[in-house]
Amino acid sequence: MTAIKELSRSRVHSGQQIRLQHQSEVLNCEMTFGLFLPPQAETGPVPVLYWLSGLTCTDENFALKAGAQRMAAQLGLAIVCPDTSPRGTDLPGEHENWDFGSGAGFYVNATHAPWSDHYHMYDYVKQELPALIETEFPVTDQRSVSGHSMGGHGALMCALKDPDRYQSASAFAPICHPSETSWGVKAFSHYLGDDRNEWRDWDATQLVCTVEKQLPILIDQGLEDEYLGEELKPGSLEQACICTHHPLEVRMQHGYGHGYYFVTSFIDDHLRYHAKALGLLG
Amino acid sequence: MTAIKELSRSRVHSGQQIRLQHQSEVLNCEMTFGLFLPPQAETGPVPVLYWLSGLTCTDENFALKAGAQRMAAQLGLAIVCPDTSPRGTDLPGEHENWDFGSGAGFYVNATHAPWSDHYHMYDYVKQELPALIETEFPVTDQRSVSGHSMGGHGALMCALKDPDRYQSASAFAPICHPSETSWGVKAFSHYLGDDRNEWRDWDATQLVCTVEKQLPILIDQGLEDEYLGEELKPGSLEQACICTHHPLEVRMQHGYGHGYYFVTSFIDDHLRYHAKALGLLG
Numbered sequence A, B: 001m002t003a004i005k006e007l008s009r010s011r012v013h014s015g016q017q018i019r020l021q022h023q024s025e026v027l028n029c030e031m032t033f034g035l036f037l038p039p040q041a042e043t044g045p046v047p048v049l050y051w052l053s054g055l056t057c058t059d060e061n062f063a064l065k066a067g068a069q070r071m072a073a074q075l076g077l078a079i080v081c082p083d084t085s086p087r088g089t090d091l092p093g094e095h096e097n098w099d100f101g102s103g104a105g106f107y108v109n110a111t112h113a114p115w116s117d118h119y120h121m122y123d124y125v126k127q128e129l130p131a132l133i134e135t136e137f138p139v140t141d142q143r144s145v146s147g148h149s150m151g152g153h154g155a156l157m158c159a160l161k162d163p164d165r166y167q168s169a170s171a172f173a174p175i176c177h178p179s180e181t182s183w184g185v186k187a188f189s190h191y192l193g194d195d196r197n198e199w200r201d202w203d204a205t206q207l208v209c210t211v212e213k214q215l216p217i218l219i220d221q222g223l224e225d226e227y228l229g230e231e232l233k234p235g236s237l238e239q240a241c242i243c244t245h246h247p248l249e250v251r252m253q254h255g256y257g258h259g260y261y262f263v264t265s266f267i268d269d270h271l272r273y274h275a276k277a278l279g280l281l282g
Helices: A061-065 A071-075 A121-136 A150-161 A182-191 A196-202 A204-210 A228-232 A234-243 A260-277 B061-065 B069-075 B121-136 B150-161 B180-192 B196-202 B204-210 B228-232 B236-244 B259-279
Strands: A005-013 A013-022 A029-037 A048-050 A078-081 A141-148 A169-170 A217-222 A247-253 B005-012 B015-023 B028-038 B046-052 B078-082 B139-147 B167-170 B218-224 B250-251
Touching: A005 A204, A005 B259, A013 A196, A013 A234, A029 A121, A048 A121, A048 A150, A061 A078, A061 A228, A061 A260, A061 B061, A071 A078, A071 B259, A078 A121, A121 A150, A141 A150, A141 A260, A141 B180, A150 A169, A150 A204, A169 A260, A182 A228, A196 A204, A196 B028, A204 A234, A217 A228, A217 A234, A217 A260, A234 A247, A260 B069, B015 B069, B015 B121, B015 B167, B015 B204, B015 B228, B028 B061, B046 B121, B046 B150, B061 B078, B061 B250, B061 B259, B069 B078, B078 B121, B078 B150, B121 B139, B121 B150, B139 B259, B150 B167, B150 B204, B150 B218, B167 B180, B167 B259, B180 B228, B196 B204, B204 B236, B218 B228, B218 B236, B236 B250, B250 B259
Parallel strands: A048 A078, A048 A141, A141 A169, A169 A217, A217 A247, B046 B078, B046 B139, B139 B167, B167 B218, B218 B250
Antiparallel strands: A005 A013, A013 A029, A029 A078, B005 B015, B015 B028, B028 B078
């Protein structure tokens, strides 16, 4: 097991917000992530919510802006926040766009050069990081997954591609059908190549049609979200779920936008939703 | 009345977080500030908490990081966040230090050139900004004041210099005795000159000895705060309050540091404290 370096540790709501660094084997670079441990972790292992952030974010945005630690400390829930792409690499064009390359890994396993040397974010957030967390910290192997925007789609993929690994899944303003949006087409054509058949395994709306086990999904979506119609397309996912009888609740929230003011407004609901699935609430 | 320009507006916890810009007469420059209006402001005027931020902050840090809107929306409390110094000016040395000049106005009225042309942050946060808020927005003239670090000292000064203007005052990790700390000496010698007799009217520990009306003060202070001994010195303020029988509660919080993870952990307590003084709680 690779050594983990602790970068900082702050007490918050009687728990610990810790920033950590390690050498990722699947990403082939050094990665930073955030871990919130609730006070209950001092006396026994606790379950974990994996939070996947959106475009341009790092491991820190959620910890600093979502206000999640208060409720997570009440519930006894750890929260892990990975970064949104490999870091410290310098691939051609990697740092030139905010919606592609660094800060925009899209939680897929890239198959095309040069991205395939590093951009395996799906394996990282689903396998390597949980294995590290579950070895090194006082947590159980009970996991839930949530995320925002690009990370909301990451959470949907985790739930749809490997429903046995998670007790529950939710998303805030997720990209729902990346194959049909400009952000998704740009990222997928670089990471996965131009053959759209290869994209089907990384698109939530298409994955819904192929799942073997159905894990219910909770989505909150702001109605004043500027990306709603062009990039997020929750209607496509809803239609696919209707056709396949996949359990999905989409809550349209009047007046809310796309950013962290929206996330913080509903994070407590999601934390309680996951806590119930993880056996923390009666 | 000068025109106010709305820069952005986001729904959060059923209220509105608004970012606004106006031409300040007392600061002689254009200023940006934040305003949270709780949902109750849609049906009638609400009281206001003025939040004064610390060194290097802008009007945005508290709104993004403190997680205060949830409780403020429950209580029916507006929150105004001024910036921490004049902006858009270019005085000699103004932008060279993080603890002096821009981002570090210390909420005093500067008397020495070139600072005296702009750096009248005390008059701005105590008079000009509340007058604007109370004219333009659905708020009452019932005010409370709080703040963090340099802004915690600003809140203490407001409470000690003009207790009739505020219903309640509190602070997080405030600088308590700036005349005896390196941050304070640096700022005061520039803004107020080298005659330390002129500093007495801008130092909370010295102001305690001269107040005409005693407004109780609540302070939270983290015991792992790296600035506690050298820059904050709550013991000096406590001693002065003991000598003068000034009502003061200092809550020392085990394990907590100086930053926003500390503020967010106790902000709900402070909001309820102010709400009670403002007549919002039984």
